[in-house]
Amino acid sequence: MKAIALKHNKIKNFFNDRYIWLLLIISLSVRIYLSFFTYVISNDSVAFMQNAKFFASGDFSSALGHDYHPLYSLIMAVLYKVVPDMELSGTIISALFGTLTIIVFYLIGKSVFDQKVSFVSSVVLAFHPYAVRFSADIISESTYFFFFISALGLGYFAITNRKLLLFALTGICSALAYLARPEGIGIIIIVAFWCALKDCIKIRVLWKEKLVSILILVVSFFVFSMPYLVFIKKETGSWSLTKKKNISNLAGLGKVLDTARNERLVKKGSDREKEVPNLAEPVTVLSTLRNERLVEEDNDKNKNKNYWRDIIGLITARNSFKIHLNGILHVIKKYVSTFHPFLFTFLIIGVINWTRVNKERFFGIYVASIILFYLIILYRLNLAYSTHDGDIYQYPSRRHVMPLVIPAVFFVGFGVYVVGEWIHGKFHNCSLIVGFKELLKSTWIVQLIVLMIVVCVLLPKTLKPQRSDKLGIKAAGQWVGEHSHKSYPLILSGSSRNAYYAVGRHIQMSSINGALAMAQARTVDYILITYREYKVIEKELLQSVKEKKIEMAYKYPEKESANRHSIFLYKCLY
Numbered sequence: 103m104k105a106i107a108l109k110h111n112k113i114k115n116f117f118n119d120r121y122i123w124l125l126l127i128i129s130l131s132v133r134i135y136l137s138f139f140t141y142v143i144s145n146d147s148v149a150f151m152q153n154a155k156f157f158a159s160g161d162f163s164s165a166l167g168h169d170y171h172p173l174y175s176l177i178m179a180v181l182y183k184v185v186p187d188m189e190l191s192g193t194i195i196s197a198l199f200g201t202l203t204i205i206v207f208y209l210i211g212k213s214v215f216d217q218k219v220s221f222v223s224s225v226v227l228a229f230h231p232y233a234v235r236f237s238a239d240i241i242s243e244s245t246y247f248f249f250f251i252s253a254l255g256l257g258y259f260a261i262t263n264r265k266l267l268l269f270a271l272t273g274i275c276s277a278l279a280y281l282a283r284p285e286g287i288g289i290i291i292i293v294a295f296w297c298a299l300k301d302c303i304k305i306r307v308l309w310k311e312k313l314v315s316i317l318i319l320v321v322s323f324f325v326f327s328m329p330y331l332v333f334i335k336k337e338t339g340s341w342s343l344t345k346k347k348n349i350s351n352l353a354g355l356g357k358v359l360d361t362a363r364n365e366r367l368v369k370k371g372s373d374r375e376k377e378v379p380n381l382a383e384p385v386t387v388l389s390t391l392r393n394e395r396l397v398e399e400d401n402d403k404n405k406n407k408n409y410w411r412d413i414i415g416l417i418t419a420r421n422s423f424k425i426h427l428n429g430i431l432h433v434i435k436k437y438v439s440t441f442h443p444f445l446f447t448f449l450i451i452g453v454i455n456w457t458r459v460n461k462e463r464f465f466g467i468y469v470a471s472i473i474l475f476y477l478i479i480l481y482r483l484n485l486a487y488s489t490h491d492g493d494i495y496q497y498p499s500r501r502h503v504m505p506l507v508i509p510a511v512f513f514v515g516f517g518v519y520v521v522g523e524w525i526h527g528k529f530h531n532c533s534l535i536v537g538f539k540e541l542l543k544s545t546w547i548v549q550l551i552v553l554m555i556v557v558c559v560l561l562p563k564t565l566k567p568q569r570s571d572k573l574g575i576k577a578a579g580q581w582v583g584e585h586s587h588k589s590y591p592l593i594l595s596g597s598s599r600n601a602y603y604a605v606g607r608h609i610q611m612s613s614i615n616g617a618l619a620m621a622q623a624r625t626v627d628y629i630l631i632t633y634r635e636y637k638v639i640e641k642e643l644l645q646s647v648k649e650k651k652i653e654m655a656y657k658y659p660e661k662e663s664a665n666r667h668s669i670f671l672y673k674c675l676y
Contacts, residue, residue, distance in 0.1 A: 121221045122205060129204040129228040132564065133197040136238035139567040142576045143189065146170070147240035148598045151188045154178035166333050169345045173281035174242035192240035200237025200244035203251055203508070204228050210255035211512055214465045218546065222553050223515025230511070231563040232440060232504050238568070242282045243501055249279035250286060250505050257293035258468055260315070261300055264308075269297075269315045273322030280327050284344040285476065285505070290323050292472050300464070429484045433477060433498065440503045444559050445514050452517030469509045476506050518556060522549030572599075574658035574669030578630055579603025581656045581671065586627065594621050595630035604628075614638050618646055622676055628655065633668040643672070650675055 149170055156165035157172075157179035165179075166172055174195070181191040204224055211220030227233055236243035253275035260268035272293055279286025294316045301308065324331075334342050438446050456466050480498040526548040575597055582591055582604035591606040594617065601608030609624055611617050614635040621629050629652065636643065646652045656671040657664075 119217075121217065121224075122208065125204050125208055125221070125224050125228060126201060128225065129201040130197065132228065132234055133200050133237045136234055136565065136568065137193050137197055139565075140238050140569065141567060142569040142572040143240055143599060143602070144569075145598055147189075147192065148602045150175050150178065150240060150242065151192060151602075154182060154188055154192070158182050166330065167337060171242065171281055171283055171344065172330065173278060174245045177245065189240065193238070196237050196239060196241065196244045199248040200233065203233075203237075203244065203248045206248065206252050206255065207508065207511075210251070210258075211515070213259070214462055215512070215516065218549070219516055219519045221515075222518050222549065223512050225553060226445065226514050226518065226556060226560075227508065227511045229557050229560045229564050230445075230507070231442065231560060231566075232500055233508070234564050235568060236501065236504065241501075243504065246279055246282035246286065247505060247508060249275050249282060250289065251508060253279055253286070253289040253293075254469075254472060254509060257289060257296075258465060260319075261293065261296050261468070262462075262464065264311065264315065266315060266318055269293075269319045270322040273319045274326055277323045277326035280323075280343075281330060285479075285502075287323075287327075287343060288476060288479070289472070290319055292468075292475055294319055296468060296471070425485065429481050433481045433484055436498060436500070437477065437503050437506065440500045441507045441510065442560065442563075444556070445511075448514045448517035448521065448556070449510055450517070451520055452513035452515070455520045456513060456516060466513070469512065473506045473510060518552050519549055522546075522552045525552065571667050574632075574667055575599050575630070576603050577658045578656055578669045578671045579606075582606060582628055585655075588627060591627040592624070593628045593630060594624070594626040596632070596635070597630075600630050618642060618652075621674055622651070625676055626674055629672040629674065631670045631672070633664060633666050633670075636664070636668070636670050643670075647672075 149168065153165045153168050153170060153172065153175035156162070157176050165175060177195055178188065178191050181195060182188055185191045185194065204227055207227055208220050208224040211223050214220075215223075233247070236247070253272050256268055256272040256275055259265075260272050273290060276286055276289040276293075279289065297312055297315050297319070302312075331341070331343075334345055338345060441449070453466070457463070480502055484497050486497075523545055526545045576599070579593075579600040580603050582593065582600070583606070586604070586606070588606075591604060592609060593601050593604060593606050594609045594611055595601075596611045596614075598608045598610075600606075606627075609620070609626060611620070614631070615638070617629060617631070617635075617639065620626075631639075631643075643652070647654065652672040652674055654670065655673040658669040658671075659667075
């Protein structure tokens, strides 16, 4: 009876917590607002919607056969049964999970810190530019963030409370995070590590309990993830976490070794053109654009034969130090810029003061270990995708870094809280600030004022419309859809979004220099070219127009002179 009463009280306290409802309103409002001002979908959105269409039609083999992990598309397909608009379904799911991430974040912080500190941290996260942007887009990030943070919090409470149920829930949330993005598997590694290490010297009799906990953690993870892992094994012929990268490549090691053996030569162009039909075409397609990635993965199964020799060779190479240093600096720079330099200042303040108070210090160590673990993986991947001359390839992206920003925001909120306390202690009796003397009497009011300043700094970037510079791609695609006499016109371009908006099929443009030859060989209907691409082959385009091989069908903007946002659509006359 006591347990039932306690559970009832927890539920009652949850719904009576005014901060939760305030966070719910704030988070959801901001994300809905930006979703209306996301003018053009991303390239990945096309692939996710295509997979969701496969799931909705019962074609699970095609959906699972794609490189992208299936959870987000599966949820989208379920909602599609109720909301028969795939784009709207994807937006709703992203906004919903983005909002739920804030609520889970608040509940974790409330248990570790206190209610007010957690509220401050949650408001900062609710307005974080990239947390909002990814939650207003048709991509899997917000879904992944939700399960990632849930697994992170449950893992911490499982380790500190030593409850088997919490270990099971951690494994399940980690599996769901993995099914959204392959990086989700990292949580169980960290949780298992700390489960084994924490209190291992003081309480040796707990080793049996620790082993059982780790076993439950791992088993619960594989119960939910194994079907997909088996499917990947069947498709690729080897055990891998994802169809994009095998297990060694997920840590960046396999690719690093391979590039060391090959003098860091990276293949940047795809050798095969990929046709991607629009969602309206009922044709099974197993290959979609991978976010315009220009690096082709090497599938050589024998690349690890001389493992240690290659490791030593890489470490002792003449330019090794420079390569490693550039990789480290690039990852750190990307992390700080994604975090936001202004927030990073409060992070430092929060971390410094965290060590000075009698809080759960293990939580700080736990979060730091997760961030460090993933940063090392991103650093290895960055090395893997460096060019032959040591230049840094654009890896990691902000999407890869953002999950590591979220747990650190706990300490940003603590930093804001500490700054508010300092200002109150310094100026609440100051006679020079006569007009604000009443406001400065309350520490909490001062802290809210500091929080409002932080939010005001973030707002311009948070509420900035997304992809307004890509409106030409959407306009050209819609023009094709309205004027083409074919059911599914074939479009050659560097972006699959045009085919989506044109209700057509897409062929990936591997190189602008060979675009016209490819168009003729594949007998495409339209060629879509950006301004930058146009400037490269302008003479060749004009010659083809003169020879009546192609003709200008549409230009964006229609009545303005060409600029960096211009889009040129040519109709093929072959």
